[in-house]
Amino acid sequence: MDLVVGIDIGGTKTKIGLVNQQGDNVAQNFFRTKEYPELQDYLAKIATSIQELTATINASHNLIGIGIGAPNASSVKGTIENAANLPWKGSVPFIEELQKHIALPIKLMNDASAAALGEMLFGAAKGMTDFMVITLGTGLGSGIVANGQLIQGYDGFAGELGHFDLTFGDGRLTGLGVDGGLEAYVSATGLKRTIMYMLSMHMDQSRFRDIAYSDLHGEEITQAAEEGDPIAIKAFDYTSKILGHALANFVTFTQPEAIFLLGGLTSSGKWIFDTTKHYMENHLLDVYKGKVKLLPSGMHGKNAAILGAASLIWNEVK
Amino acid sequence: MDLVVGIDIGGTKTKIGLVNQQGDNVAQNFFRTKEYPELQDYLAKIATSIQELTATINASHNLIGIGIGAPNASSVKGTIENAANLPWKGSVPFIEELQKHIALPIKLMNDASAAALGEMLFGAAKGMTDFMVITLGTGLGSGIVANGQLIQGYDGFAGELGHFDLTFGDGRLTGLGVDGGLEAYVSATGLKRTIMYMLSMHMDQSRFRDIAYSDLHGEEITQAAEEGDPIAIKAFDYTSKILGHALANFVTFTQPEAIFLLGGLTSSGKWIFDTTKHYMENHLLDVYKGKVKLLPSGMHGKNAAILGAASLIWNEVK
Structure with missing residues (x-):
């Protein structure tokens, strides 16, 4: 063997x-x-x-x-x-x-x-030649396949989309200091930061008024959303809006058949997938609409x- | 033959x-x-x-x-x-x-x-396996090569970077109605629009106060910059800043060895190349700095x- x-x-x-x-x-x-x-x-x-x-x-x-x-x-x-x-x-x-x-x-x-x-x-992209994988953990990682081959880049550092910057001068900083870098918004860490942001922007009642940043965990944010916590729901919506918009932009690059989401943040299920799909579809150019699948990784479990x-x-x- | x-x-x-x-x-x-x-x-x-x-x-x-x-x-x-x-x-x-x-x-x-x-x-990318071509004419077009192969996408519409949108809700509209689309800023048309914008933002003396939008031509904007016209110089700087920042972002995708610029706007020479190179280099992640060439097309002439x-x-x- x-x-x-x-x-x-x-x-x-x-x-x-x-x-x-x-x-x-x-x-x-x-x-x-x-x-x-x-x-x-x-x-x-x-x-x-x-x-x-x-x-x-x-x-x-x-x-x-x-x-x-x-x-x-x-x-x-x-x-x-x-x-x-x-x-x-x-x-x-x-x-x-x-x-x-x-x-x-x-x-x-x-x-x-x-x-x-x-x-x-070994996963859900078997037989596909053009797709992307986005990993949503502590940061945001990406792997891009086109023409059936992984894109590695000139000296092997292609696919650093976590540092793709979305704003021009007034964004959150990533761990690498990138102003407006995607992973500062869309990752397990980004979601926690967004809970803080929503507490600053809104006066809704929320369990998160009594929890310190360091004590926040993704599972609890999902559970709070399920129970109707308005700050959690707004945080997921904000995260999904930014991810959906970014993915719609990424499609203009390699036009993937599918984008797979993988990693800790995806265990929030519909709170990430359904809303991100909605925002992505809204932002896609007409020529791409209805053609790009947003899917969970087939490696789950x-x-x-x-x-x-x-x-x-x-x-x-x- | x-x-x-x-x-x-x-x-x-x-x-x-x-x-x-x-x-x-x-x-x-x-x-x-x-x-x-x-x-x-x-x-x-x-x-x-x-x-x-x-x-x-x-x-x-x-x-x-x-x-x-x-x-x-x-x-x-x-x-x-x-x-x-x-x-x-x-x-x-x-x-x-x-x-x-x-x-x-x-x-x-x-x-x-x-x-x-x-x-x-037939051009300047002979022997390269990872590079991009950006065409700057009436609009902005792009062709992306990775692993020695052109990226075509799932059904052949990869590389629509002219419609990559840079802003979140308050940008210029492209001909396709994309809010903040890159080509609304960076193209021969984009440069003309930027002349209008600079006339709105600044009170400098400029030959362009006496020329209608429809009568504007790229060559004249280059000539005005050469002669020190502050509106023309500001317009090139603004265009280059947006292009340089966008290219630095694009590098996180496929990490090209070189980016070639082609088309009408590139006849402005240093007013586009030198400044764009400066802004791109400034925005590149450390891992990419000094590794990405910004070059004129070898197809010129x-x-x-x-x-x-x-x-x-x-x-x-x-």
């Missing part, structure tokens, strides 16, 4: 899984990224984690490669550069260094781009990040 | 040329589009024009196909749909109808996308539209 190692490097956890060609995650484990602030220690931990994982597989098997999804990763250069939430600073030649520990073929990619490949191989990372290798095999 | 027929369908003129594999336009003619308001008459005129052109070639030759660039054209469907400046309304199955007059292979594409292919085959159209066929041959 051929298996691919899929690794998702996150600021909190590093997840490692073994994935077969059908997209089944046959074994997985994780460790805390921040416990390995020295790069060489971290790489050695990856190598031993892979050994531990393969030891759990009884059937005979053959590892054919390692796919890695990480923030600020360049697929072209094999580097991770200035990732705000990872312990290693500057430009890290990640593939080159990991290759010293492990002899398998290694591929590295921006995590949202890896998610797009995963969606194409699976370990999307590991499957996405593994798809970097499986995509080469097919 | 193998030749391709390149046809550029414009609202005013239809240009037809014969192009060899080196990108030489060995013969060309044109006729006025509006003289053939009936589609069948127009198609017959194209057929006879091609016959007339080939009759002028003394060497033995072989026509291998017809490439056509047109506004609102779908490369996927072979249609021209609701083109505001062409006489035929609705969705015209252009390839299907022209095929009844001519037995050669025919390809059709949005004119700005055809220009991008032309730039790759050639018949870019005919070569772009012919490249639809030559691109298949290579």
